[in-house]
Amino acid sequence: MDPHFIRESKGLKFWLARPQDYDEVMAISQDIYQGNDYLPHHYHNWMTQHDRVVIIARRNGKLVALDSGMVVDGGQTVVLEGLRVCPSERGCGVAGVIQRVTDHYIKQVYPSVTTKRLTRRDNPGPEKLSKFNVLACRVN
Numbered sequence: 001m002d003p004h005f006i007r008e009s010k011g012l013k014f015w016l017a018r019p020q021d022y023d024e025v026m027a028i029s030q031d032i033y034q035g036n037d038y039l040p041h042h043y044h045n046w047m048t049q050h051d052r053v054v055i056i057a058r059r060n061g062k063l064v065a066l067d068s069g070m071v072v073d074g075g076q077t078v079v080l081e082g083l084r085v086c087p088s089e090r091g092c093g094v095a096g097v098i099q100r101v102t103d104h105y106i107k108q109v110y111p112s113v114t115t116k117r118l119t120r121r122d123n124p125g126p127e128k129l130s131k132f133n134v135l136a137c138r139v140n
């Protein structure tokens, strides 16, 4: 069994990302943050960071999504970053699936994590926000 393979869920196969996945990750990132995406600059550094998890999803071999978490605060908190889904798969729940796989993997590997921190560009609305403690909100 390939040690990078994590699991299969909802027709997707999840893997730990490797340096050689870079070009495929960039291919799903073309339109992100109006050309100011930080991932092209940080990807290879992420591959070397201790306590960082980077997960990719593939459908029929094609890379369709990425999510990442960095474990901080002495193992108590995970900071989620980098979430993206390829344009052709958006609006079908893939972001939810990969986030659940990432949560599950991080809980397995880092059982001390009790807090998840994430940043959202959109306003998720009161129902979703009720599941979180909001730390800060910035209106541009």
Ligand SMILES: CC(C)(COP(=O)(O)OP(=O)(O)OC[C@H]1O[C@@H](n2cnc3c(N)ncnc32)[C@H](O)[C@@H]1OP(=O)(O)O)[C@@H](O)C(=O)NCCC(=O)NCCS
Pocket: 032, 033, 082, 083, 084, 085, 086, 089, 090, 091, 092, 093, 094, 095, 096, 097, 099, 119, 120, 121, 122, 128
């Ligand atoms: C934002 C993005 C990842 C959403 O992906 P998607 O698969 O189309 O998401 P969907 O609208 O189908 O939503 C499905 C699930 O993802 C969650 N989701 C959607 N957008 C999200 C976001 N920005 N952050 C966290 N979760 C998000 C939804 O809450 C939903 O969760 P649920 O299944 O638990 O109910 C995708 O549009 C994308 O890659 N955009 C460009 C990059 C980007 O803006 N990334 C977000 C950084 S915060």
